[in-house]
Amino acid sequence: MERNTSQRRAIQRVLQESARPMGPREILEAARRHIPGIGIATVYRTLKRAVEEGSLAQVDLPGEPPRYEMSGRNHHPYFRCRSCNRVFGARTGPKVPANLVPPGFQVEGHALYLYGLCSDCVPAAN
Amino acid sequence: MERNTSQRRAIQRVLQESARPMGPREILEAARRHIPGIGIATVYRTLKRAVEEGSLAQVDLPGEPPRYEMSGRNHHPYFRCRSCNRVFGARTGPKVPANLVPPGFQVEGHALYLYGLCSDCVPAAN
DNA sequence: ATCTCTGCAAATGTTTTGCATCAGC
DNA sequence: GCTGATGCAAAACATTTGCAGAGAT
Numbered sequence: 001m002e003r004n005t006s007q008r009r010a011i012q013r014v015l016q017e018s019a020r021p022m023g024p025r026e027i028l029e030a031a032r033r034h035i036p037g038i039g040i041a042t043v044y045r046t047l048k049r050a051v052e053e054g055s056l057a058q059v060d061l062p063g064e065p066p067r068y069e070m071s072g073r074n075h076h077p078y079f080r081c082r083s084c085n086r087v088f089g090a091r092t093g094p095k096v097p098a099n100l101v102p103p104g105f106q107v108e109g110h111a112l113y114l115y116g117l118c119s120d121c122v123p124a125a126n
Numbered sequence: 127m128e129r130n131t132s133q134r135r136a137i138q139r140v141l142q143e144s145a146r147p148m149g150p151r152e153i154l155e156a157a158r159r160h161i162p163g164i165g166i167a168t169v170y171r172t173l174k175r176a177v178e179e180g181s182l183a184q185v186d187l188p189g190e191p192p193r194y195e196m197s198g199r200n201h202h203p204y205f206r207c208r209s210c211n212r213v214f215g216a217r218t219g220p221k222v223p224a225n226l227v228p229p230g231f232q233v234e235g236h237a238l239y240l241y242g243l244c245s246d247c248v249p250a251a252n
Numbered sequence: 253a254t255c256t257c258t259g260c261a262a263a264t265g266t267t268t269t270g271c272a273t274c275a276g277c
Numbered sequence: 278g279c280t281g282a283t284g285c286a287a288a289a290c291a292t293t294t295g296c297a298g299a300g301a302t
Contacts, residue, residue: 003276003281024267039284044267046282060189062237065266079231088231105205105214108242111188116234129256129301150292165259170292172257191291 010034011046012055020088021059021067021078061087061113076111081118088118136160137172138181146214147185147193147204187213187239203238209247216240 014030015022022030028043047068050056057071061080067087075089117123140156141148148156154169173194176182183197187206193213201215243249 001277001281005276005282007283037284040266041268041285042283048268058189062188062190062239063184063186063192066189077236079233082234105216105245106243106248107205107240108208110203110241111239113188113237114233115236117232119231122232127256127302131257131301133258163259166291167260167293168258171294174293 006035007031007038007042008046010038011043012050015056015068015070018069020086021069023065023067027068059087077114079114079116079118081121082115084118084121086118132161133157133164133168134172136164137169138176141182141194141196144195146212147195149191149193153194185213203240205240205242205244207244207247208241209243212244214244 010031014027024043028040031038051058054071056068057074059067059069079088136157137153140153150169154166157164177184180197182194183200185193185195203216205214205216
């Protein structure tokens with residue numbers, strides 16, 4: 001049976017309090033503020049389990065290592081800031097593309113990513 | 127000055143003859159059919175250089191290691207077959223999404239990926 | 253002859269795994 | 278007290294790099 005350890009609570013709390021998906025290293029460092037001794041292997045193991053079990057969602061962007069967020073926050077499309085590299089959920093209706101893919105191909109789904117500047121990084125604003 | 131070695135010719139030829147972007151390992155194995163002794167380090171070095179120099183394009187899909195193709199073939203969107211995992215260029219007009227991203231954000235670009243079954247993998251067809 | 257490129261092996265960075273110990277139940 | 282979870286260190290992978298020798302110009 002699944003055990004409720006302080007490490008898992010710490011990781012869950014970190015992601016609960018984060019407004020955006022985070023990477024394993026980032027999660028480790030944040031979790032260490034609650035549990036200084038926590039190890040990276042535990043973070044990886046916990047993330048993997050939580051994704052399989054469905055409580056966390058893995059967020060993959062092209063050319064980027066995976067990030068993680070609470071499921072239910074799973075946004076689509078995601079927006080990546082070219083300045084700070086942080087990733088945010090965007091919540092835009094996907095507007096599915098025309099099926100003008102190669103003949104004989106069957107489209108079942110799609111993913112859309114946006115790039116630009118987040119509000120913190122827009123130059124003459126904010 | 128840049129040298130025209132048999133290894134580079136082999137790698138270029140492999141990608142020239144390929145209808146889809148390929149990964150480093152895949153490229154190595156294909157190139158070995160022309161030059162048995164070629165090493166993986168040479169493949170990585172050659173790909174990196176060619177991308178910087180612009181003759182090859184790096185194709186990144188979410189959660190996937192990079193693939194490479196001749197530039198000019200750079201398709202967008204890309205289509206990935208969920209059965210054989212191969213990636214194909216799709217050549218669909220992007221139909222840019224509405225700018226309903228979070229307020230204060232500046233969208234500069236986007237990327238779209240399609241998933242489904244390629245013509246080789248569609249069940250009762252072909 | 254020069255100087256870049258290559259192959260090998262070692263280094264790096266990231267993720268996974270084995271194992272003895274720890275701690276939740 | 279069981280048994281799953283943890284931390285550490287080692288292993289596994291993918292990619293990069295140092296270096297001496299090979300090959301292109």
